[in-house]
Amino acid sequence: MVQEQPRPSRSRDLFDRACKTIPSGVNSPVRYFEPHPVFITRSQGAYIWDVDGNRLTDLCCGYGALLLGHRRQEIISAVSEQLLRGTLYCSPTSEETDLAELITGNFPSMDKVRLVNTGSEATMTAIRLARGFTKRRKIIKFEGGYHGAHDSVLVSAGSGQAHHGISTSEGGLEEVSQNTLVARYNDPSGLEETIRQDGDVAGVIIEPVMANMGLILPQDGFLQQVRRITQKNDIPLIFDEVVTGFRVSPGGAQQHYGVKPDITTLAKALGGGFAIAAVGGRREIMDNLTPGGRVYQASTFAGNPVAVSAAISSVRTINRIKDQIYPHLELQCAGLSRAVADLASDMGIDAQINHLSSMMQIFFTSEPVTDYDSAKRSDAARFGRLFAELLKNGVFVAPSQFEVVFLSSAHSGEDLDHVLDAYRLALGAIRD
Numbered sequence: 180m181v182q183e184q185p186r187p188s189r190s191r192d193l194f195d196r197a198c199k200t201i202p203s204g205v206n207s208p209v210r211y212f213e214p215h216p217v218f219i220t221r222s223q224g225a226y227i228w229d230v231d232g233n234r235l236t237d238l239c240c241g242y243g244a245l246l247l248g249h250r251r252q253e254i255i256s257a258v259s260e261q262l263l264r265g266t267l268y269c270s271p272t273s274e275e276t277d278l279a280e281l282i283t284g285n286f287p288s289m290d291k292v293r294l295v296n297t298g299s300e301a302t303m304t305a306i307r308l309a310r311g312f313t314k315r316r317k318i319i320k321f322e323g324g325y326h327g328a329h330d331s332v333l334v335s336a337g338s339g340q341a342h343h344g345i346s347t348s349e350g351g352l353e354e355v356s357q358n359t360l361v362a363r364y365n366d367p368s369g370l371e372e373t374i375r376q377d378g379d380v381a382g383v384i385i386e387p388v389m390a391n392m393g394l395i396l397p398q399d400g401f402l403q404q405v406r407r408i409t410q411k412n413d414i415p416l417i418f419d420e421v422v423t424g425f426r427v428s429p430g431g432a433q434q435h436y437g438v439k440p441d442i443t444t445l446a447k448a449l450g451g452g453f454a455i456a457a458v459g460g461r462r463e464i465m466d467n468l469t470p471g472g473r474v475y476q477a478s479t480f481a482g483n484p485v486a487v488s489a490a491i492s493s494v495r496t497i498n499r500i501k502d503q504i505y506p507h508l509e510l511q512c513a514g515l516s517r518a519v520a521d522l523a524s525d526m527g528i529d530a531q532i533n534h535l536s537s538m539m540q541i542f543f544t545s546e547p548v549t550d551y552d553s554a555k556r557s558d559a560a561r562f563g564r565l566f567a568e569l570l571k572n573g574v575f576v577a578p579s580q581f582e583v584v585f586l587s588s589a590h591s592g593e594d595l596d597h598v599l600d601a602y603r604l605a606l607g608a609i610r611d
């Protein structure tokens with residue numbers, strides 16, 4: 180039986196205090212929700228604890244980063260050991276090459292890889308590389324795809340931008356965003372037409388599985404067609420695998436769907452809870468980076484030893500247990516998705532559930548969700564009520580319709596029973 184947990188009260192006080200010195204009290208907009216975010220003090224495995232001592236089953240999982248759960252032992256040990264040897268050298272270490280070899284081993288489309296700190300930095304570098312390599316200007320992204328918080332991709336973007344209803348960010352220059360063309364996901368002829376109308380396309384960037392518009396899967400053959408169209412037009416294809424890398428399979432969505440991009444970005448699950456990201460791809464593209472080439476990329480913290488130790492440990496652990504975790508997570512997630520869909524249907528609630536591997540999302544709509552338009556037709560306000568009810572029942576999911584529910588290898592069958600009970604109560608509460 181799920182026990183109703185009292186709404187946190189210290190969080191309210193901490194939020195009021197935070198708002199005095201932190202804009203809107205949060206350091207990233209998706210963390211905000213009404214009436215106020217819950218403040219967290221610690222985490223372990225499948226759980227986070229708030230400042231009032233409530234234990235929440237975490238299905239946000241660091242927005243996908245925590246594939247192995249919170250504080251996975253191997254990662255904590257590797258980082259603890261590194262902390263005793265230093266935190267920042269700003270000169271190369273052999274471990275950076277160890278990690279580059281691990282990444283290129285899992286992702287054969289990458290001959291070479293640069294380490295950076297965040298997904299945004301990785302996609303910014305990927306786009307600059309595509310422009311530098313082709314000597315063209317425009318990039319094409321897909322409606323509802325989120326590629327980070329920089330100007331050229333904050334156009335028709337998902338995640339927090341969609342959640343807060345902002346089509347382009349104030350402060351961003353039109354001169355920049357007008358070089359970003361937008362195509363429709365799951366619509367290959369639309370992509371072909373966009374390319375045909377503009378001869379200056381430097382790159383196509385895509386989340387192979389959309390995970391910032393809720394979860395939207397590529398229809399059969401879509402990614403293969405995107406590859407064929409970009410190849411035919413000699414345009415570099417960038418797979419933004421910040422979410423899907425290591426999550427959908429050890430070699431990401433590109434392994435799962437058998438499509439080879441020219442450039443790939445990784446973050447989230449790569450670092451197992453630490454800030455690290457990567458941009459990699461074909462040798463002749465990557466060799467354009469400074470200092471050997473003329474496409475600039477730099478960062479004080481790039482390849483820092485602490486994050487690198489976490490990522491090495493994370494990738495080695497994933498590779499060691501991949502035969503157990505991926506089939507298991509797939510089974511758990513499919514089971515949960517089916518059970519939640521049955522609950523909704525039994526209660527007469529119109530709902531669609533999209534799922535893949537260890538990711539799922541519910542949309543309150545009677546139509547299948549296959550692109551930005553269909554995702555936006557779902558009842559986001561109802562999702563907000565579902566989120567609040569799940570939280571009341573001890574389950575924390577990302578607080579936006581335009582995010583995804585993530586499972587981790589730390590979630591047990593018992594945890595998922597609890598999650599399902601929470602969905603049952605929450606759906607019951609929002610039925611009308």
Ligand code: PMP
Pocket residue numbers: 242296297298299300302325326327328338386390391419420421422446
């Ligand atoms: N690309 C994708 C697909 C993402 O989901 C995100 C973050 N949600 C980013 C890029 C940006 O990553 P970061 O927040 O680490 O800058």
